[in-house]
Amino acid sequence: xxxxxxxxxxxxxxxxxxxxxxxxxxxxxxxxxxxxxxxxxxxxxxxxxxxxxxxxxxxxxxxxxxxxxxxxxxxxxxxxxxxxxxxxxxxxxxxxxxxxxxxxxxxxxxxxxxxxxxxxxxxxxxxxxxxxxxxxxxxxxxxxxxxxxxxxxxxxxxxxxxxxxxxxxxxxxxxxxxxxxxxxxxxxxxxxxxxxxxxxxxxxxxxxxxxxxxxxxxxxxxxxxxxxxxxxxxxxxxxxxxxxxxxxxxxxxxxxxxxxxxxxxxxxxxxxxxxxxxxxxxxxxxxxxxxxxxxxxxxxxxxxxxxxxxxxxxxxxxxxxxxxxxxxxxxxxxxxxxxxxxxxxxxxxxxxxxxxxxxxxxxx
Amino acid sequence: xxxxxxxxxxxxxxxxxxxxxxxxxxxxxxxxxxxxxxxxxxxxxxxxxxxxxxxxxxxxxxxxxxxxxxxxxxxxxxxxxxxxxxxxxxxxxxxxxxxxxxxxxxxxxxxxxxxxxxxxxxxxxxxxxxxxxxxxxxxxxxxxxxxxxxxxxxxxxxxxxxxxxxxxxxxxxxxxxxxxxxxxxxxxxxxxxxxxxxxxxxxxxxxxxxxxxxxxxxxxxxxxxxxxxxxxxxxxxxxxxxxxxxxxxxxxxxxxxxxxxxxxxxxxxxxxxxxxxxxxxxxxxxxxxxxxxxxxxxxxxxxxxxxxxxxxxxxxxxxxxxxxxxxxxxxxxxxxxxxxxxxxxxxxxxxxxxxxxxxxxxxxxxxxxxxxxxxxxxxxxxxxxxxxxxxxxxxxxxxxxxxxxxxxxxxxxxxxxxxxxxxxxxxxxxxxxxxxxxxxxxxxxxxxxxxxxxxxxxxxxxxxxxxxxxxxxxxxxxxxxxxxxxxxxxxxxxxxxxxxxxxxxxxxxxxxxxxxxxxxxxxxxxxxxxxxxxxxxxxxxxxxxxxxxxxxxxxxxxxxxxxxxxxxxxxxxxxxxxxxxxxxxxxxxxxxxxx
Numbered sequence: 001x002x003x004x005x006x007x008x009x010x011x012x013x014x015x016x017x018x019x020x021x022x023x024x025x026x027x028x029x030x031x032x033x034x035x036x037x038x039x040x041x042x043x044x045x046x047x048x049x050x051x052x053x054x055x056x057x058x059x060x061x062x063x064x065x066x067x068x069x070x071x072x073x074x075x076x077x078x079x080x081x082x083x084x085x086x087x088x089x090x091x092x093x094x095x096x097x098x099x100x101x102x103x104x105x106x107x108x109x110x111x112x113x114x115x116x117x118x119x120x121x122x123x124x125x126x127x128x129x130x131x132x133x134x135x136x137x138x139x140x141x142x143x144x145x146x147x148x149x150x151x152x153x154x155x156x157x158x159x160x161x162x163x164x165x166x167x168x169x170x171x172x173x174x175x176x177x178x179x180x181x182x183x184x185x186x187x188x189x190x191x192x193x194x195x196x197x198x199x200x201x202x203x204x205x206x207x208x209x210x211x212x213x214x215x216x217x218x219x220x221x222x223x224x225x226x227x228x229x230x231x232x233x234x235x236x237x238x239x240x241x242x243x244x245x246x247x248x249x250x251x252x253x254x255x256x257x258x259x260x261x262x263x264x265x266x267x268x269x270x271x272x273x274x275x276x277x278x279x280x281x282x283x284x285x286x287x288x289x290x291x292x293x294x295x296x297x298x299x300x301x302x303x304x305x306x307x308x309x310x311x312x313x314x315x316x317x318x319x320x321x322x323x324x325x326x327x328x329x330x331x332x333x334x335x336x337x338x339x340x341x342x343x344x345x346x347x348x349x350x351x352x353x354x355x356x357x358x359x360x361x362x363x364x
Numbered sequence: 365x366x367x368x369x370x371x372x373x374x375x376x377x378x379x380x381x382x383x384x385x386x387x388x389x390x391x392x393x394x395x396x397x398x399x400x401x402x403x404x405x406x407x408x409x410x411x412x413x414x415x416x417x418x419x420x421x422x423x424x425x426x427x428x429x430x431x432x433x434x435x436x437x438x439x440x441x442x443x444x445x446x447x448x449x450x451x452x453x454x455x456x457x458x459x460x461x462x463x464x465x466x467x468x469x470x471x472x473x474x475x476x477x478x479x480x481x482x483x484x485x486x487x488x489x490x491x492x493x494x495x496x497x498x499x500x501x502x503x504x505x506x507x508x509x510x511x512x513x514x515x516x517x518x519x520x521x522x523x524x525x526x527x528x529x530x531x532x533x534x535x536x537x538x539x540x541x542x543x544x545x546x547x548x549x550x551x552x553x554x555x556x557x558x559x560x561x562x563x564x565x566x567x568x569x570x571x572x573x574x575x576x577x578x579x580x581x582x583x584x585x586x587x588x589x590x591x592x593x594x595x596x597x598x599x600x601x602x603x604x605x606x607x608x609x610x611x612x613x614x615x616x617x618x619x620x621x622x623x624x625x626x627x628x629x630x631x632x633x634x635x636x637x638x639x640x641x642x643x644x645x646x647x648x649x650x651x652x653x654x655x656x657x658x659x660x661x662x663x664x665x666x667x668x669x670x671x672x673x674x675x676x677x678x679x680x681x682x683x684x685x686x687x688x689x690x691x692x693x694x695x696x697x698x699x700x701x702x703x704x705x706x707x708x709x710x711x712x713x714x715x716x717x718x719x720x721x722x723x724x725x726x727x728x729x730x731x732x733x734x735x736x737x738x739x740x741x742x743x744x745x746x747x748x749x750x751x752x753x754x755x756x757x758x759x760x761x762x763x764x765x766x767x768x769x770x771x772x773x774x775x776x777x778x779x780x781x782x783x784x785x786x787x788x789x790x791x792x793x794x795x796x797x798x799x800x801x802x803x804x805x806x807x808x809x810x811x812x813x814x815x816x817x818x819x820x821x822x823x824x825x826x827x828x829x830x831x832x833x834x835x836x837x838x839x840x841x842x843x844x845x846x847x848x849x850x851x852x853x854x855x856x857x858x859x860x861x862x863x864x865x866x867x868x869x870x871x872x873x874x875x876x877x878x879x880x881x882x883x884x885x886x887x888x889x890x891x892x893x894x895x896x897x898x899x900x901x902x903x904x905x906x907x908x909x910x911x912x913x914x915x916x917x918x919x920x921x922x923x924x925x926x927x928x929x930x931x932x933x934x935x936x937x938x939x940x941x942x943x944x945x946x947x948x949x950x951x952x953x954x955x956x957x958x959x
Contacts, residue, residue: 008855012840025768033759040726040755044748047733051669052740061735062925065675065728073727074720081716084766089709091768096705113545147541148635150700150775154841157772161701163636164540165629168702181850185775185843187534189541190461193846290632308630 015155015176015201021094022157025087032080095158098171102137108228109142110313111149111162114191116182119314123227124214128197130182132174133207141169141281145313150186153199161186165289167281174201232322235315237332239306246334254334258303259296262331265324270297284320400887405808405905420505421908422490425512427806429486432516436478437871439523443471445868448861454851464847466530466548473535473553474526477560478519480791481649484656485567485602486515488798489595491806493571495899495906496589498580498915503573507566515563522556525549534845536646539627539638543619551620554613561606561613564652568602571595580898582917589897589921590673593680594659597687601648601655604691609645612638639701643694651690653787654754655683657794658725661747664801665729667895668744669736670924675728682721689718696765700774708767715765722758726751741893742816746797749824753789757782760835778838781831789827796823796874803878804888808904811881819873826867833859896923 014023107130108119118126121138132138142151142162151170152159155178160168184195202210226234236242244258264279272295277283286293288311291303311319406423416424446467450459459467490508494501502508525531529549533542542550575588575596588596615626616638625631627638666673673679695703695711729751738744760782763769773779804810833856842853849857891900898921902911 008852009840010836022768022772025766026763026772029763029766029769033762036723037755037759040730041752043730044733044751047730047736048738048740048748051733051736051738053737058737060670060737060925062672062923063674063735064672065678069727069731070675070678070724074724077723078716078720081719081762084762084769085713085716088712088766088768088770092699092705092708092771095768095771147545148538148701152775152841152843154772154776159700159771159774163629163702165634166702181841183841183843183846187536187538187541187775187845189532189545190465192465193461193843193848196850 013155015174017173017175019157025091029084098139099137102139102171105138107140108317109151111144113146113189114195116197123231131200134174134177134201134203137173139171141167143167143313147188148186149184149188152183152185155180159185177201177203228318228321229325232318235319236322242332247331249333261323262326262328272297281320284323285316406908407905409908420509422494422502425508426487426491433479433483436474440471440474440479443467447471448864451857452861454849454854456847461847465532469531469534470526476535480653483795492899493592493595495910496592497583498898499578500909502570503578504570508570511563511566515560518556518559525552539635543616544628551617558610558613561610564602564606568599571599580914587917587920590662590679591659594655594683597683598652598655601652601687605645605648612641639698643697647694648690651686653791657791660794660798661750664743664747664797665732666922667893669733669738671732671736672922672925674731678724679728682724685721693718699767699770712767726755742820743797743801745820746793750793753785757785757789775844776838777834777842780844781834784831804892805904808888809881809885810888811885812877815877819870823870826863826870829863830860830867897921
């Protein structure tokens, strides 16, 4: 039982840009708190030796206190604590605000009892494994299909709760190749401790060859997959979203029954109850799952709710990616049939990275 | 009120020096053997079962709490033993996944709701608060009994639910896991928590009323023993916080029973709402657990170093500060849960502020030792252990309350080690210190000096070794509530489990030598430690109404350092003449009500 024990590490690996920044603050705090603890311990030990009872007639001093000392040991710790706070907030700022480069490579992780469904920026799905290229910024957006989970990567000092009904996020810039633990850190039931995975950080060359091995290729030898936006477009037709959200075709007099979704992303939307809300991922998500939550002003609340049976968390994310990608003239006609499904045509290669359908000629 | 016949010494004045006291450094007069034989006290005035079960004597109720919390501690300890034993191997040594989840939940919930929260308020608070303020009983003796039974039956019901079906949600009960996905007895266990909560509310109310209205003449706010201050602060938290927990549990039940969407996002609820409400109670609850312990430390530390507490006002107000600010920091449990950025910032700032009063206390305790005459009996070893361990617990808390560093440490073993250092290293050691300190007063018997010191050292060493490796493994990233873990973490878990067995041995030892002291222990006498507190000025064990007559207090609680020492009760008549209507003089400051 004990013979197989591995040599224990003392400190965790520090494998990302954030981990290095994190460790600076951690060791600063460690230094201050160890020094503070040492003051107390040395004081205690010294007092216990100096003032130990030596005879029955020994008399104690009568000291009631000292305002000066009270002020000193109120203010000095307070200043150090405030320095922790300020530095801590700055570090938090770094952690929650992905750099611009990171937002271009977005992973989706969906927690589910008891596995991680991870969709990479190419739209490929993996279970419990995430493969990253060294020195590349990536953003990770998470949500949950059931209970609250937590996506934690100790080597990156990164962790965030994935909460059903919300999007939360983190970002990484791995700086050290290797394979690292991925843990679910929020208790989620029976298999909580088995909801673990691996984060692989590969060097650039390795990453390319890994991608060659797994990714769809230009010569159609492997199953074709699409980017999140492309998959979202398929869903848009499959769920018949374009029955209401459509651009009016010249030979079809039916007016749209729902708002046009082109260039919707991050614009201010006026709601029927007078509020204005920014059209971010959560807004679009709620608009699909729970449409009566925010009704666009000037439109009737006729949108049906798409529960998990109709659209999974992955589907929602891909729909959002699609809506996000819609440029003027992109929104399909009411009568337009579904585009080519997965497995069929256009392969996405390095030469042809645009995963979006080409704008319709003469569009709107 | 009576007219004033003599100005009593105010706390910081030098008037005490001209009062004529029997030297306090000498042991007080003991009853003769013949007197002792025939003496009636709260333990022997009535032997009937009825006299115990329906007693309204706060001292007997305190003893009933003692028995009950000890049994529940045993249950919680067994669950802890199962958890630690299972963690010896990376794939779980003895338990299935579900069993492990139920075991750690049982450990957490029993230790928190049935041990840590009631132990010092229930046992020592009940026993000592009225005596320390010179009262005959609590303000509402029957309510006191009622709150014991409410707690006891709620606790039995809760434990029964754990045994018949178990609970696997962790003590935090986060939905939607608890409301929708868990197949265990969430509803009934919640009912158990709901019921015990009422006891907390009623006890808190009772203590507040007692401290306000029952203090004997001369017992001003500035002369209250710091244990009473701490109990007062605790009671305020109990009164204000516990109803929120009750409401939260009810909301959880409503969602589970009727499908009304409160916390479940698929039916329109918000899981974060639960976390806000839960921690609104449960963060102050950690102060419910630790504040009474801090109160005990003040009493023991002053007695065994023969010193006034250093900075009485600072220590007293820091308790109140903790109680007030402690209500405004709950969000630091939720930095990573998706709460807003600015919200997190406010909570992080307030968390740094609430750390200050605890630091003040530790510094004041250390300074109290300066110039003292320190002896190292068991209560003092426990107290020093408390300071040593609580310092670690408090300082590591800073890492978790800082937004940036919490990211990596959240929900790892670092958190486990931190709160065990405060809750066990703090509260458990304070409880042992208090139990050993007042045991001679409660039972009239003295326990074995050797065994008690040995137990203190075994507990201290066992405890420190159990949880130090957990800081390391936590920083390495091992998440909490994991029965299976990566094999490279095994060495730390084996160390931790081995030390936990030593710790368990330490907790078992008092059961034997304290029980033995009841039968074979030598008589303790009224004041074996020559302490100044009012509770030591009455007999051991105290008589049914605590004091032969209502005492009058003339000085602060920790006058160990006055030249010739002090005695309070026996010298009453020499220093204060009864006024014309036969009532003793009262202090001219503060509220001095009594019967």
